[in-house]
Amino acid sequence: MTCPHDDEPTRSRPAPPVRIVHLGLGAFSRSHTAWYTSRADDAAQWGIAAYTGRSAGLADALTAQDGVYSLVTRSAAGDRQEVVESIVRAHPGDDMASLLADLSAPATVIVTLTITEAGYRTGADGLPDDLDPLVVADRRLLARVAEGDVDAARGMRTALGRLVAGLDARRRAGAGPLAVVSCDNLPDNGGHLSRAVFGLAASVPETARWCADQVSFVSCSVDRITPRVEPAELARLTARYGDAAPVVAEDFSDWVISGEFPAGRPAWETAGARFTVDLEPWEARKLWLLNGAHTILACLGPLRGHDLVSEAISDEVCRDAVEHFWDDAQRSLPGGLGLPAYRHALLERFANPRIAHPLAQIALDTATKVRLRIVPVAERERAAGRPASGAAGALAAWLASDGAIRATATGLARVSASLAEDDEFVAEVTRAIGRAAAPSR
Incomplete structure (x- = not known):
């Protein structure tokens, strides 16, 4: 930064001691987990050492600012730093x-962790994908670690391989218990992380046994729309705030957490987080309604000439597809979740024209997202003997957006064997594909 700014991000107090390690540093982790930690009543006791996924650019920018950055919340009333x-x-x-x-x-x-769904590198069974060359390479390195070559841990390439190598180092150091918290958009994300970690840790059996006794896996539901800051916007914000690593997010945020923290945690509840013993309904509400709608819009919106979430949700065809899917999803959710109000709030959040959320960003790794966000609703509706027409429309939007898929059943088989074998549902999806692929007027 070449010139001072009155609101340039600087520390207001001494840096807290590092007690949290974060894997997958990006915009969302900084608008959510780091933000909640910074706002907790005991924030002065909880510092974060954060690791990016691949790029060194963000790490360099934050290092130059002593780790401090601006969160710009963007509402109809304006920006707030x-x-x-x-x-x-x-x-x-x-x-x-x-x-x-x-x-x-x-x-x-x-x-x-915020490493994205794809970052877990797991197969349909939730275990490490041993057809993935990087997983195979990390297994070999972990086997060398188990044989005493601890320096092999430095060559790990996957996020979970690095985590397992770190857990092995912690066991060797006798450093004590810790909690591992998945903050990714996966159902039962803590359980999913646990299965994947133990699947890799099988290559270092002593560490696997240590993890079973010393490591807790915490699940949570995270909710805050945080689009990537595009270059032109980054330049404008940097000029405004003197910040080379700002984050832009909506006003709304939600964090529901379930699990044990054997060696303590920040008082996140003082910053607005909620703790529960039954996370599944909250997790499904967010995953199906918010993330499911995002996936529908990312598939259908571009077919109708839209680039942003706010544009797509203003299109009656796109909005109807989302609400029809929500009708299906709501039938599989219990009461007490405030669903009518949540649905209404989602429409307002999506329509916020000041949050430029590119559909292309959401569309990355769509097949995985469809399997996690859309398919469970379709399977539940069909198991209950209902047509699942809203879910069929959502799947049709995905198939219509993927020009490489030529046959409905073949496409569905990529995400659900049971739906691909359901002739009535396949026919419903086929009819919906024709409607989804119709040109925008």
Whole structure:
């Protein structure tokens, strides 16, 4: 930064001690988990060492700012800047020397992850995908670690391989228990993470046994629309705030957490987080209604000439497809979740023209998202003997948007064997494809 700004992000108090390690540093983690940590009543006790997925650029930008950055919440009333101070250090994801040191430090008691659905590199059974070359390579390195070649851990390439290597280092250091928290959009994300970690840790059996006794896997539902900041917007915000790593997000945020923290945690509830013993309904509400709608819009919107969520939700055809799917989803959700109000709020959030959320960003790895966000609703509706026409429309939008898929049943088989074998449902989806592929007027 070349010139001072009155609102340039700087620390207002000494940096807190590092007690949390975060894997998958990006815009969402900074608008959500880091933000909640910064706002907790005991924020002065909880600092974060954060690791990017691949790029060193964000780590470099944050390091130049002492880890501090601006969160710009954007509403109809205008922009509001808030300085977030919970990140103490930022590292590129491949800085294994630092990661191993952080994960084996006794002061570290929590690991959080936002590595995206695809970042888990798991198969349909939830176990590590042993057809993935990077998973295979990490298994070989972990086997070398188990044989005593601890330096092999520095070559890990996948996020979960790096985590397992760090847990092995922690066991060797005798650093004590910790909680591992998945903040990704996966059903039973803590359970999914646990299965994947133990699947990889089978290559280091002593560490697998240690994890069973010392590591808790926490699930949570996260909710805050945080679009990627495009280059032109980044330049404008940098000029305005003197910040090379700002984040833009909506006003709304929600975090529901379930699980044990054996060595303590921040008082996140003082920042608005909720703790529950039954996460599944809240998780499904968010995954099906918000994320499911995003996937529908990302598939159908471009077919109708739209680039942004706010444009697509203003299109009656797109909005009807979303609400029809929501009708299906709501039948599989219990009472007490405030669904009518949540649906109404989602429409308002999607329509916010000041949040430029590109559909192309949401469309990445669509097949995985469809399997997690749309298919469970369709399967429940069909199991209950209902037509699942809203879910059929959502799947049709996906198939119509993927020009490589020529046959409905073949496409459905990529995400659900039972739906692909359901002739009535296949016919419903086929009819809906014709409507979804119709040119916009």
